[in-house]
Amino acid sequence: MIAITVMLLLVSLIVLGMPIAFALAVTGTIGMYVTVGFEPMLGVLKTTPYRTSASFLLSTVPLFILMAELLARGSIVRNLYRACYVWMGHVRGGLALAAIAANVGFAVLSGSSTAAAAAMSRISIPEMRRYGYDESFALGVVAIGGTLSILIPPSLPLILYGVMTETSIGKLFLAGILPGVLTVAVYMLVILIQVRRRPEIAPATERHDWSERIGALPSTWPVLMLMVLVLGGIYSGAITATEAAAVGATGALLISIAFGGLRGQGLKEAFSSTLRTTSMIFSIIIGAMIFGYFLAITQMPQALVDWVGGLPLPPGAILAIIVLIYLVLGFFIDQIAIIVLTLPLIFPLVQSLGYDPIWFGIIVTKTAELGLVTPPLGMNVFVACGVSGARVEDGFRGITPLLIGDALVLLVLILLPGIVTYLPNQMF
Amino acid sequence: GGIALRVADSFPATHPYSINTKKWLDLVTEKTNGEVTFSYFPAEQLAKSADLLDAAQNGIADIVYAPPLYLSDRLPLSTVVALPLVGNVSDQQKLNDAFNTLAMTMLNEVEIEPLGVTTIRSLVTAPYQIMGRKDKFETLDQLGGKKLRSSGGVQERSVHALGAVPVAIPAPDLYPALQRGTVDGALFNLPTAAGYKLQEQLTWSTSNVNLGLFPVLYVMNERKRAELPEDILKVIEDSSRAVVSDVVQAEREQIDIVAKALEANGGGLFEVGPDQFAQWDQRLTSVRDDWTGSLSAQGKGAEAVLARWSELVTV
Amino acid sequence: MTFVVRTLSALEDLLGWAGNLCLAILMLAVTADVCGRYFLNTPISGVYEISETYFMVAIVFLGLAQAQQRGAHVRVMFVLERLPGWLSRPMEVAYLTAAAVVFGIITYMSGKTGIENIALNRWTTGMVAIPTGPSWLIAAFGAGVLSLRLAVDAVLTASGVRKIEGETA
Numbered sequence: 001m002i003a004i005t006v007m008l009l010l011v012s013l014i015v016l017g018m019p020i021a022f023a024l025a026v027t028g029t030i031g032m033y034v035t036v037g038f039e040p041m042l043g044v045l046k047t048t049p050y051r052t053s054a055s056f057l058l059s060t061v062p063l064f065i066l067m068a069e070l071l072a073r074g075s076i077v078r079n080l081y082r083a084c085y086v087w088m089g090h091v092r093g094g095l096a097l098a099a100i101a102a103n104v105g106f107a108v109l110s111g112s113s114t115a116a117a118a119a120m121s122r123i124s125i126p127e128m129r130r131y132g133y134d135e136s137f138a139l140g141v142v143a144i145g146g147t148l149s150i151l152i153p154p155s156l157p158l159i160l161y162g163v164m165t166e167t168s169i170g171k172l173f174l175a176g177i178l179p180g181v182l183t184v185a186v187y188m189l190v191i192l193i194q195v196r197r198r199p200e201i202a203p204a205t206e207r208h209d210w211s212e213r214i215g216a217l218p219s220t221w222p223v224l225m226l227m228v229l230v231l232g233g234i235y236s237g238a239i240t241a242t243e244a245a246a247v248g249a250t251g252a253l254l255i256s257i258a259f260g261g262l263r264g265q266g267l268k269e270a271f272s273s274t275l276r277t278t279s280m281i282f283s284i285i286i287g288a289m290i291f292g293y294f295l296a297i298t299q300m301p302q303a304l305v306d307w308v309g310g311l312p313l314p315p316g317a318i319l320a321i322i323v324l325i326y327l328v329l330g331f332f333i334d335q336i337a338i339i340v341l342t343l344p345l346i347f348p349l350v351q352s353l354g355y356d357p358i359w360f361g362i363i364v365t366k367t368a369e370l371g372l373v374t375p376p377l378g379m380n381v382f383v384a385c386g387v388s389g390a391r392v393e394d395g396f397r398g399i400t401p402l403l404i405g406d407a408l409v410l411l412v413l414i415l416l417p418g419i420v421t422y423l424p425n426q427m428f
Numbered sequence: 429g430g431i432a433l434r435v436a437d438s439f440p441a442t443h444p445y446s447i448n449t450k451k452w453l454d455l456v457t458e459k460t461n462g463e464v465t466f467s468y469f470p471a472e473q474l475a476k477s478a479d480l481l482d483a484a485q486n487g488i489a490d491i492v493y494a495p496p497l498y499l500s501d502r503l504p505l506s507t508v509v510a511l512p513l514v515g516n517v518s519d520q521q522k523l524n525d526a527f528n529t530l531a532m533t534m535l536n537e538v539e540i541e542p543l544g545v546t547t548i549r550s551l552v553t554a555p556y557q558i559m560g561r562k563d564k565f566e567t568l569d570q571l572g573g574k575k576l577r578s579s580g581g582v583q584e585r586s587v588h589a590l591g592a593v594p595v596a597i598p599a600p601d602l603y604p605a606l607q608r609g610t611v612d613g614a615l616f617n618l619p620t621a622a623g624y625k626l627q628e629q630l631t632w633s634t635s636n637v638n639l640g641l642f643p644v645l646y647v648m649n650e651r652k653r654a655e656l657p658e659d660i661l662k663v664i665e666d667s668s669r670a671v672v673s674d675v676v677q678a679e680r681e682q683i684d685i686v687a688k689a690l691e692a693n694g695g696g697l698f699e700v701g702p703d704q705f706a707q708w709d710q711r712l713t714s715v716r717d718d719w720t721g722s723l724s725a726q727g728k729g730a731e732a733v734l735a736r737w738s739e740l741v742t743v
Numbered sequence: 744m745t746f747v748v749r750t751l752s753a754l755e756d757l758l759g760w761a762g763n764l765c766l767a768i769l770m771l772a773v774t775a776d777v778c779g780r781y782f783l784n785t786p787i788s789g790v791y792e793i794s795e796t797y798f799m800v801a802i803v804f805l806g807l808a809q810a811q812q813r814g815a816h817v818r819v820m821f822v823l824e825r826l827p828g829w830l831s832r833p834m835e836v837a838y839l840t841a842a843a844v845v846f847g848i849i850t851y852m853s854g855k856t857g858i859e860n861i862a863l864n865r866w867t868t869g870m871v872a873i874p875t876g877p878s879w880l881i882a883a884f885g886a887g888v889l890s891l892r893l894a895v896d897a898v899l900t901a902s903g904v905r906k907i908e909g910e911t912a
């Protein structure tokens with residue numbers, strides 16, 4: 001009962017315009033006070049902000065943002081987009097397609113969707129604005145594109161799932177590939193349908209001839225060099241997925257100074273802006289953690305799961321309810337917290353129903369992807385809007401068509417589990 | 429009414445330790461005829477590993493898992509069991525019994541009770557071994573310059589003392605790091621390696637070296653403890669010791685899983701020979717001396733703790 | 744009040760510079776560690792622990808006040824901006840005050856922990872030993888300046904000097 005009341009309070013405060021980070025922290029604090037008392041509440045406020053920040057794993061967030069800032073302040077990104085435009089400008093929505101493609105590149109580097117959304121929105125939203133793209137369309141593309149980072153390996157949620165359920169992480173990584181490809185195809189399809197139905201969101205452009213196309217290529221080599229450096233570094237084993245962010249930022253610093261014309265003021269702005277964005281994102285993560293601890297202590301998620309397990313229904317129906325629960329929890333709770341809270345109870349249930357653990361890992365990750373962009377707690381939408389100074393309501397509006405596409409992908413993966421299990425079954 | 433307690437740790441709910449902890453709690457409820465009941469929050473649901481001790485101190489939970497190796501600033505003396513090649517006991521049950529004795533007496537007295545909590549249960553993992561991605565590390569020469577993942581603290585010093593290069597990598601990054609060859613191996617214990625599925629990316633592992641144990645303490649808020657009747661406390665502590673044999677058995681099974689997987693990869697578990705052992709021990713002396721030296725410099729009676737621990741694990 | 748606002752802005756700038764410096768050092772230290780490990784087989788000991796304990800804490804906490812000052816926090820304006828000023832202004836003041844209280848508590852608790860850790864001489868036991876107390880004080884300092892900023896913003900909003908974001912100035 002307390003859980004429901006506090007959740008309603010959270011939603012009301014968010015809708016009524018309280019900054020989201022503060023709404024989470026304040027309602028979580030109130031919830032803690034009501035459920036366990038004053039001193040435990042103080043305890044949560046003491047440890048949560050500090051420990052959430054003091055994490056090497058999360059250093060990817062500021063460092064990938066810094067990489068994006070450095071690239072975007074000089075001429076590097078502008079040149080890259082200019083080349084994209086020259087090559088794909090005649091395709092309506094070409095820059096949106098390019099943003100999805102760039103997100104695939106990022107997903108192969110990083111396992112964190114927050115870092116991906118922050119870095120890619122810094123790079124692509126200003127450029128899409130420059131070419132006259134509709135604001136909420138651009139936000140939607142970038143926010144949902146960032147979720148690819150957790151489905152395409154490496155992926156933090158998949159590693160966590162593997163550790164918690166004792167399934168092979170290698171198989172989970174392989175299993176993520178085809179659903180990742182399918183998701184990318186669907187995003188691109190949705191973008192193409194949208195621009196066909198509403199041409200004004202991605203202005204019509206011109207076709208450039210081959211001499212112009214070839215001429216635009218040389219200006220892209222610094223960023224290609226950076227990609228080769230970081231990707232090559234990761235796949236040769238020189239650097240870990242976490243360290244890639246630091247190496248990428250250092251590389252971006254060097255090439256932006258050498259080839260992008262980045263100088264004193266731009267450099268200072270890149271760092272300052274990164275600092276503010278990082279604090280903004282961590283404020284939300286910290287708020288979400290405090291709120292998550294409160295929900296954990298009420299044992300509401302567990303009660304929900306226990307209730308489902310006891311329902312006298314056929315396996316298919318139980319599975320449908322489980323997926324729905326994941327989607328509903330995804331409205332409110334951080335995705336990692338959901339996996340931690342529910343998996344211990346859900347996983348044995350799913351196994352007893354006879355479903356494949358690898359397949360279920362991908363289904364859970366896919367629902368986590370959806371949760372990252374659904375209101376009221378849609379981390380990727382917040383990040384995309386915060387980074388680009390856009391309105392959250394525009395972000396959620398722009399995400400809707402892509403979200404429908406994503407939900408269809410989830411349905412397909414449930415109905416055709418072969419898409420998930422084909423690759424892992426081939427390789428082992 | 430009865431006594432209801434909140435118990436929190438950080439092990440995934442499928443981890444042998446959290447299964448064992450659940451068993452412990454159920455046993456207490458059973459033996460007290462339902463007088464004592466628990467709500468159990470595994471997997472960092474209430475706090476991160478390094479904050480669980482705080483969670484007990486300020487009443488978010490009543491009983492928590494306190495990992496000395498993640499709290500080395502607050503529980504430095506309890507990291508004594510992470511020191512390499514102390515004593516000669518290799519039986520996992522006996523190592524657990526020895527650590528329980530140390531934790532419930534000396535450690536409680538010198539550094540745990542002053543924090544406002546008391547140890548009521550303890551476990552130690554299987555000894556840390558050296559695992560190779562491709563290499564079979566049988567000699568110091570083979571270890572020279574090889575990159576081994578270690579999780580900081582005493583372990584990092586041990587890897588360094590053996591002539592290898594310690595590399596710090598967050599646990600979730602370790603699997604891909606082994607996959608791509610970022611590190612040549614890892615200092616890890618076999619059952620935990622199974623939890624992280626590392627056997628998929630490993631070929632060889634030592635089986636007879638004790639490069640330290642990972643200590644696990646469950647501590648209880650002192651005020652809460654003072655409220656409980658003596659007989660109930662005794663049930664809680666005795667039940668914990670009673671379920672340890674189960675976790676030892678579960679770890680043995682996990683070691684088997686790793687052994688079989690390594691054999692399937694063309695390697696396996698192997699023993700380091702006695703002559704090498706002597707050389708390793710000589711190198712590792714400095715690690716033990718540094719540990720006592722630096723803690724004693726801070727005015728903490730480290731010699732006495734190490735002496736007592738050696739005594740408990742030497743037959 | 745003008746004096747308070749000016750001093751606070753100066754303090755925020757100072758914190759911002761310190762945060763930028765930590766960000767730069769984090770980037771270079773991790774890169775140097777990677778290069779040392781890969782090319783010379785000698786990683787830099789302690790980078791992981793110091794990054795976690797100091798640089799990350801500094802980057803997150805030292806930027807908090809600036810993020811608030813520049814209106815970087817994400818919020819849904821759809822309803823608030825349609826409400827009349829006599830309704831939306833008290834709401835904004837309440838939001839700022841509630842957040843100031845929560846971050847005030849965070850400041851107090853972190854500060855207390857930092858002082859305690861320093862008094863008890865608490866260090867980690869790795870190859871590079873690190874004191875933990877000062878890093879809690881960085882957190883306390885950053886959270887403290889943020890709660891001050893929130894309180895000042897609340898006063899300025901109540902007195903009509905500060906406009907709610909999105910409200911036409």
Ligand code: NA
Pocket residue numbers: 106107108109110111112148149150151152153154155
């Ligand atoms: Na990824």
Ligand code: NA
Pocket residue numbers: 330331332333370371372373374375376377378379
């Ligand atoms: Na959501």
